[in-house]
Amino acid sequence: MERRRFVRTALSGAAAAATAFAIPAGANAAEADNLTNIVFTEEDPGHFAKLAGLHVPKVEVSGNTLNVTTPHPMSEAHYIVSHTVVLEGGKFLDRKTFSWKDKPTSTHQLPDGFKGKITVTSTCNLHDWWLKDLTV
Numbered sequence: 001m002e003r004r005r006f007v008r009t010a011l012s013g014a015a016a017a018a019t020a021f022a023i024p025a026g027a028n029a030a031e032a033d034n035l036t037n038i039v040f041t042e043e044d045p046g047h048f049a050k051l052a053g054l055h056v057p058k059v060e061v062s063g064n065t066l067n068v069t070t071p072h073p074m075s076e077a078h079y080i081v082s083h084t085v086v087l088e089g090g091k092f093l094d095r096k097t098f099s100w101k102d103k104p105t106s107t108h109q110l111p112d113g114f115k116g117k118i119t120v121t122s123t124c125n126l127h128d129w130w131l132k133d134l135t136v
């Protein structure tokens with residue numbers, strides 16, 4: 001999924017997220033044309049290039065089950081906050097939040113027979129928002 005479209009979808013009902021990304025009042029993510037160093041991927045890790053291996057979510061699909069793991073250490077000062085799953089077309093599927101005491105793994109149920117793109121995010125409290133796309 002194109003990052004700009006994903007961000008627009010993710011922010012469309014999330015004033016808190018818009019605040020977190022400091023999008024000015026009256027603007028929206030579709031107007032932001034440079035997401036480097038805002039949204040991170042394995043291909044575009046921006047200024048966190050050395051940290052991609054710890055933050056890009058690992059995703060496996062088995063039948064209708066989507067398993068997500070972020071290979072990131074968890075401590076009170078530095079941890080994975082959440083995983084979010086969005087299906088093709090920007091359809092929100094599920095979100096799992098974590099405390100620092102949790103393991104950053106989550107399981108999500110895909111709709112029966114789902115075929116298409118899936119975007120998974122892994123959010124670190126210090127290193128922001130990492131995306132992984134796949135197609136099933």
Ligand SMILES: [Fe+2]
Nearest residue numbers: 078124126127
């Ligand atoms: Fe981190």
